Amino acid sequence: MIIGLTFKPNEALSEKELAVRLGVSRTPVREALIRLAEETLVDVFPQRGTIVSPIRxxxxxxxxxxxxxxxxxxxxxxxxxxxxxxxxxxxxxxxxxxxxxxxxxxxxxxxxxxxxxxxxxxxxxxxxxxxxxxxxxxxxxxxxxxxxxxxxxxxxxxxxxxxxxxxxxxxxxxxxxxxxxxxxxxxxxxxxxxxxxxxxxxx
Structure with a gap:
């Protein structure tokens, strides 16, 4: 979804909304976001949440x-x-x-x-x-x-x-x-x- 630009660069992501959309619990969503952060596809900001990273x-x-x-x-x-x-x-x-x-x-x-x-x-x-x-x-x-x-x-x-x-x-x-x-x-x-x-x- 990030690579295909369903989620646009600089768009905020919600664990809860993603879990509902994908039909899974929040735990695998949280684990996926950690992986995506390692691959620099999302940025995680304390107090602000997770956003889709810009294309650097x-x-x-x-x-x-x-x-x-x-x-x-x-x-x-x-x-x-x-x-x-x-x-x-x-x-x-x-x-x-x-x-x-x-x-x-x-x-x-x-x-x-x-x-x-x-x-x-x-x-x-x-x-x-x-x-x-x-x-x-x-x-x-x-x-x-x-x-x-x-x-x-x-x-x-x-x-x-x-x-x-x-x-x-x-x-x-x-x-x-x-x-x-x-x-x-x-x-x-x-x-x-x-x-x-x-x-x-x-x-």
């Missing part, structure tokens, strides 16, 4: 740096000896992404984007690498969500995914690493444009 440009840049370092290495490893299952799964995901992008369906595209990156990590035998990436990329994901309604942007990301896939399929580690680095730098271009358009939600 510095944290997006840091997350991009960490993600690029890890995923570029994963892509290189994937291209060294890809399994037939990995190639099949990535090919199918590229087809599905192309359909979602051409149809202008960002709500379908984002899960497919996530699946593409997760599949590379898991298909290379490194599922913990993806879990580590997930723990740092929340701020980055909010920027991605803001940019996805742009059909041209979805098509561009799909082209970049296809380049990563082709490098893995042809067992070209150097090309796979370079393509992944290029792809993950895309958010750095996007964030400058979005911050200028929507300064109220950025910090």
């Amino acid at each position: 440009v510095a944290e997006v840049m840091e997350a991009q740096f960490l993600r690029e370092a890890l995923e570029a290495a994963v892509a290189r490893r994937a291209a060294e000896q890809p399994s037939t299952t990995l190639i099949r799964d990535l090919s199918r995901l590229i087809d599905d992404q192309t359909h979602a992008a051409n149809a202008g369906l960002p709500e379908d595209y984002m899960p497919l984007d996530e699946a593409f990156h997760r599949t590379i990590s898991e298909g290379t035998g490194m599922p913990r690498a993806w879990r580590l990436i997930q723990s740092v990329k929340g701020q980055m994901d909010r920027v991605r969500f803001l940019s996805l309604p742009n059909k041209a942007h979805m098509l561009l990301l799909t082209e970049q995914h296809a380049e990563i896939f082709k490098a893995i399929e042809t067992q070209d580690p150097d090309r796979a690493e370079a393509a992944m680095r290029h792809h993950l730098k895309e958010v750095l271009k996007t964030i400058q444009e979005l911050a200028a358009e929507m300064p109220a939600i950025f910090a």
Whole structure:
């Protein structure tokens, strides 16, 4: 809900209201908010309560740096000896992404984007690498969500995914690493444009 901007940056959150909305007790909500605070997606202020954090440009840049370092290495490893299952799964995901992008369906595209990156990590035998990436990329994901309604942007990301896939399929580690680095730098271009358009939600 935070990443998808159902809850906007700087919006106050109530444990009680969240528990009712989600149909759970307040205890798991409180535990979730603690986790979200650790991931810097919410800010907790004594006497004031919990608010959704603004999108902090510095944290997006840091997350991009960490993600690029890890995923570029994963892509290189994937291209060294890809399994037939990995190639099949990535090919199918590229087809599905192309359909979602051409149809202008960002709500379908984002899960497919996530699946593409997760599949590379898991298909290379490194599922913990993806879990580590997930723990740092929340701020980055909010920027991605803001940019996805742009059909041209979805098509561009799909082209970049296809380049990563082709490098893995042809067992070209150097090309796979370079393509992944290029792809993950895309958010750095996007964030400058979005911050200028929507300064109220950025910090």
